[in-house]
Each structure stands twice: as C-alpha cells, then as structure tokens.
Amino acid sequence: MPLKLLASLPLLDPQTLDAQADAAVRGLLREGSSANTASSYRAAIRYWTAWFELRYGRMFALPVPEAAVIQFVVDHAQRSTDHGLKWELPLALDRELVRLKAKGRLGAPSLNTLLQRLSVLSKAHELHGHPNPCRSATVRELLSKTRRAYARRGVAPARKEALTREPLQAMLDTCDDTLRGKRDRALLLFAWASGGRRRSEVVRATMENTQRTPDGYLYTMAQSKTNQAGAARADDQKPILGAAALALDGWLAASGIRQGPIFRRVRRGGVIGEPLAAAAVRDIVLERCELAGLDGAFSAHSLRSGFVTEAGRRNIPLGDTMAMTGHASVATVMGYFRAGSALQSPAARLLDDPQDSHL
Incomplete structure (x- = not known):
C-alpha cells in the first residue's frame, strides 16, 4: 500500500525531471568536472554548432542524425588520393569557421581533435538520454578504418613530449x-x-x-x-x-x-x-x-x-x-x-x- 502523502507536497512525474531537479543535475555535473574538461567540452560543442548550422542551414540540436556524424568525419578526416591528401570540408565553410573563431586556422584538424569532438558529442547524447549516433555500427567502423588509415601514413594521435x-x-x-x-x-x-x-x-x-x-x-x-x-x-x-x-x-x-x-x-x-x-x-x-x-x-x-x-x-x-x-x-x-x-x-x-x- 502506498505511503500517505503530505497534502502540501507537490507530486512529481517519475518519467521526467522537473525544472528544479534538472538544474540540480546540471549543477552537480558542472561541480564534478574539472575546469579544463568543462572548457574543452564547451569548445567542442561550439564547433559542432557552427559547423552544423553552416553545413545544413538549420539550428543545431540533439539528437544529431547518424548521417550528419558521418559527414562530420569525412569533412575533417584526411584521406589519400591520387592528388594527395583530401578532406570534404568546403574551403568557403572552413574560412567562415575561422572567421567565427570556431577554429584557429584553415585546414584539417589533427586526428586527436577530430576524435575529441566526436567523444564530446557522444557524451552529450548519453547525458541527455538520446540515442547515440556515435555508437552506431557504421560510425564505429568508419572511425576504426580512419584510425588505421592515419596509422598507415605514420600519423598517430599526438602526444606531448616527455620531460625526463x-x-x-x-x-x-x-x-x-x-x-x-x-x-x-x-x-x-x-x-x-x-x-x-x-x-x-x-x-x-x-x-x-x-x-x-x-x-x-x-x-x-x-x-x-x-x-x-x-x-x-x-x-x-x-x-x-x-x-x-x-x-x-x-x-x-x-x-x-x-x-x-x-x-x-x-x-x-x-x-x-x-x-x-x-x-x-x-x-x-x-x-x-x-x-x-x-x-x-x-x-x-x-x-x-x-x-x-x-x-x-x-x-x-x-x-x-x-x-x-x-x-x-x-x-x-x-x-x-x-x-x-x-x-x-x-x-x-x-x-x-x-x-x-x-x-
């Protein structure tokens, strides 16, 4: 038998969080994250927002379609062609991203940067309870082959030099x-x-x-x-x-x-x-x-x-x-x-x- 409720206590919907609880969750997540981690997450989401809105002409919102994640990878990952290394990000879009200060310079990002931005998007989907396109079989296979392609070219995820x-x-x-x-x-x-x-x-x-x-x-x-x-x-x-x-x-x-x-x-x-x-x-x-x-x-x-x-x-x-x-x-x-x-x-x-x- 359910316990007797206090008359003055508002009833909550167990399927959703009310605004106060949602704000509390966000506060705990912020407090439990390092300043450096929070800053890198914000920068990654700013980049995703700018890229998505320029690429698709619509507001960035979760969940992101799987096709958009695949497009993001091929826009930023370099691949070998008969004419040298190539990626799919249009030069005009690249210049606009630099102008908006979403990125620091023209050109393809490092493999580390690409993987970090995908990791942040994946985390955002999980935290908000959305289906995660970054974990689809197609995206995971594409990333696996991308890492292998970079490795064959002798490009490994960058590491800072050690201070021995x-x-x-x-x-x-x-x-x-x-x-x-x-x-x-x-x-x-x-x-x-x-x-x-x-x-x-x-x-x-x-x-x-x-x-x-x-x-x-x-x-x-x-x-x-x-x-x-x-x-x-x-x-x-x-x-x-x-x-x-x-x-x-x-x-x-x-x-x-x-x-x-x-x-x-x-x-x-x-x-x-x-x-x-x-x-x-x-x-x-x-x-x-x-x-x-x-x-x-x-x-x-x-x-x-x-x-x-x-x-x-x-x-x-x-x-x-x-x-x-x-x-x-x-x-x-x-x-x-x-x-x-x-x-x-x-x-x-x-x-x-x-x-x-x-x-």
Missing part, C-alpha cells in the same frame, strides 16, 4: 631565488617527483592535505581523474622527498604560507596572491621550457609522461610506478614506460654478449 630528468633539470636551473623562482622550482618538483601530478591535482595541494614528515612530505589525494568519487585508496598518499621536499621547504618559508592552498600567485613587489588556477601550471611549464631553451612540444602533461618515461629508463617496477602515478590502466602507462626502458633492454644488446666476442 635532463630537460627537467634544465628548467629547474632557470628558477632563481626570487619568490617566483622558489615557487616554480617547488611546483615543478612537487608535480614531477610525486608521480607526475596533473594540473588539477597540483593546485589542490594544501597545507592541510600535505603533511610534513621526518623524511619529507606526504600529499594525500582526496580525488583525481581516476578516482572521481574520492574513494579512500591505499595509494592516496604520494611522497615528496629529497630535492622536491627541500624545494617545498624553501617556498613555504619564503612565502609564509601556513594554511590553505600551497601554490599561489606572486604579485608585483613579492605579494602572495590568490591560489593558482590549473591553467597557470601549464603556463609555468611552458615559460620555464622557453627559458631553458628546450625545443619540443611540451605541456603540463609532459611532467606526468616524463616521470613514467624516467621510471622506465631506471627499470623501476611497473607496479611501483603506477602506485605513484595513480594510473588505472596498464595499457595507458605502458607506452611511456616502454619508451623509457627501450634503450636499456638486454634484448637490444645480444651481439654484446661476452660469449660472442668473436663476432
């Missing part, structure tokens, strides 16, 4: 004894030596979750990309030892920070300002790379990939490396790990075996 020990040291050498220099040194070493922390994880470090120990510090991660719910895990604590601990000591002593976020803006005149945003970590990495004269496509993620690559170089067990980085997938981390250990592989030195010295 040598380039990292060059960046650290640019950090002087000013407040900004001390902060940047501490930040770079904190991010790298604690397992290659992501930008969002670096800016969430506080005096309350980073405890001093006799050997250094322990940073306790309450939440991360692979632990969105913040569940307690055995490897939540990341050690910060040696040079990284000394650099952090130096920054905290010079800045006078005793509580709250550790890494903050340094204003003119040596005034400690507000906590750094995640984008500021990227800017610091790029600035120090430039000052160090490093050539290459580096980003904040280069600290993470650099840690894993360096661990591979030194033959650190994969399990120990993953306990530091927090990677949930062995497949994800193995690419960098193998790249680092490749030159140390005994199998590459079979001709150097002392027993075969006569060769």
